[in-house]
Amino acid sequence: MKALILVGGFGTRLRPLTLSFPKPLVDFANKPMILHQIEALKAIGVTEVVLAINYQPEVMLNFLKEFETKVGIKITCSQETEPLGTAGPLALARDKLIDESGEPFFVLNSDVISEYPLKEMIEFHKSHGGEASIMVTKVDEPSKYGVVVLEESTGKVEKFVEKPKLFVGNKINAGIYLLNPAVLDRIQLRPTSIEKEVFPKIASENKLFAMVLPGFWMDIGQPKDYITGLRLYLDSLRKKSSSKLAKGTHIVGNVLVDETAKIGEGCLIGPDVAIGPGCVVESGVRLSRCTVMRGVRIKKHACISSSIIGWHSTVGQWARVENMTILGEDVHVSDEIYSNGGVVLPHKEIKSSILKPEIVM
């Protein structure tokens, strides 16, 4: 079985993190974002993954090689030379996706994090016998999204309504598809939208079916949602494999700590914290609702909440970092500094407090 992951551009919404690494390589819960998807695909028997990207893949190739051997899966890139929308990349990767088996293939949006119930999706796809399956998820405010109107009993999709003003349903496209190769015959190699052009056509022929995604779903394309996404992810991890979560009197709620990270005396960590490989958290530190990426040092008595600390950064003694502070790679916050919502580009030193949310170039 094969799969296509729609990676797209540089991920400007996730800057300053994506100034250092392309978005698929930005860590989420101690793992590059795209690895969550690749591992889920591998687990249900996918043997080859195609990444649809619209920039030169050179920066990623070494990492992809590493993933190939680590996960045991073939990874190739399909590069757009012009933006092709959400459907065009499928046409571009047509030759890579079609083989003699005639099996359906997965299409995943790389910004989305969920429990990836792909096995259930295959069963659903087989059961309805249509041409395409899409995963939908329930949201509180459907008017912000494209709503999928479906027949509740069978899952047959009736129509798509973009940002409805009147309530037509609360299920939206979750960005996870399972498509028969025949769908590729419907897509031309030009900029085109899968939601607006391809799916409505299949739906009109009664060959499109939607499955409601069990568990959580989050588009983690921007920092605020990234932090929320980590909470949902760790909640789900607690239910599925809680042994991966940290335990101890210094831990509150769900906390993920890499085995190579060191944590000092008198700390209080959690809830909803991820601490990456090689991190050093010195004594008396307080961490909550935050991501601490690979190689970071948090010095004594510092306090961090609702923030992302980028790779190899340091946070000084008695510093306080909070309220959606995003530190890019290799940022150094001096001792006793307060950052309230500072968004700091890579390789900066912060020597005076940031009292109101602002961007530090």
Added chain:
Amino acid sequence: MGSSDEKVVAVIMVGGPTKGTRFRPLSLNIPKPLFPLAGQPMVHHPISACKKIPNLGQIFLIGFYEERELALYVSSISNELKVPVRYLREDRPHGSAGGLYNFRDLIMEDSPSHIFLLNCDVCCSFPLPEMLEAHKKYGGMGTILVIKVSAESANQFGELVADPVTNELLHYTEKPETFVSDRINCGVYIFTPDIFNAIEGVSSQRKDRADLRRLSSFEALHSATRSASTHFVRLDQDILSPLAGKKQLYTYETIDFWEQIKTPGMSLKCSGLYLSQFRVTSPHLLVSGDGTKSASISGDVYIHPSAKVHPSAKIGPNVSISANARIGAGVRLISCIILDNVEIKENAVVIHAIVGWKSSIGKWSRIQASGNYNSKLGITILGEDVTVEDEVVVINSIVLPHKTLNVSVQEEIIL
């Protein structure tokens, strides 16, 4: 000149509860003269400076606080200094010259040759023996301590012009609209007993005048309640201005520090100035430590002997910690005054703040301000018995007594 039997007395004007409202919320709990700077009551600093005057006979505090508010301090400081300190209570404000005149019989009791007059709310090194020497040399009725300030800030004070050779006061004007001089009145004076004649002169002149005088609104308000026999006489406008240029008043310029302590923010700055003065005058009052057996100390820090500070805390510069305060493990204190019975819990940070009596600061909480002493919210002030819960951040704010903060605040006054 310089005969050993001549006596000197000092008078310190301490004001009263209806004055110093700008010192709220701290003055809601304590008479402003007793608010601790560098761990000592504000009035203690001029008092200990007086102790250095040769032949000092007595110290008088004049103000309109109730006796009981100052009684305990006055008796303990008398014992400590072995100099009689007496509190003379005015029934109402008489102005600094009026207050002095009101108690002239008591002040002149031992026939002193010189009278020092100091305001309690100025912070300076009080070079009193040097002033006395200069005053004797000038041979006038009075000598004023002056300091050079920036031209922009001079108009908040009494500006004066002195003869560069003789140091005679040539011109004096209080808070002028336009620039007159960058030399200002420090509110520290020395007079011969002739000053009482000068004050009496102003009083009787006024009595004679039909149209009395142009009253400021404040004065007009108070004139109704003022009896005819006692007079409100200001030292600056009523005495210094008219006597300037008459070879009676002289100036002595200090090059040390000088500040006026009108607001809580300034009290933090002045606490720091007094701490750095202790480095020279009373180094035994400053603590040291490297974090092994006692807390690690940076810069000038005063810690009351009854306060408990965890060895893993880091304190300073410019920190004073009052009696029975408890400072927990991993706490960081920079530029702050911690008052009696305050508890600061583990890993909390306090920067540019005054933490009121019996307040409690939670774990990993943060009390901070910009450190701009002159702006209204430039120093974070917590009144008495304020509780800041764990991990809460309080920035550039003033919190009135008996409040609990469970959410973070910034740029707010919490009533």
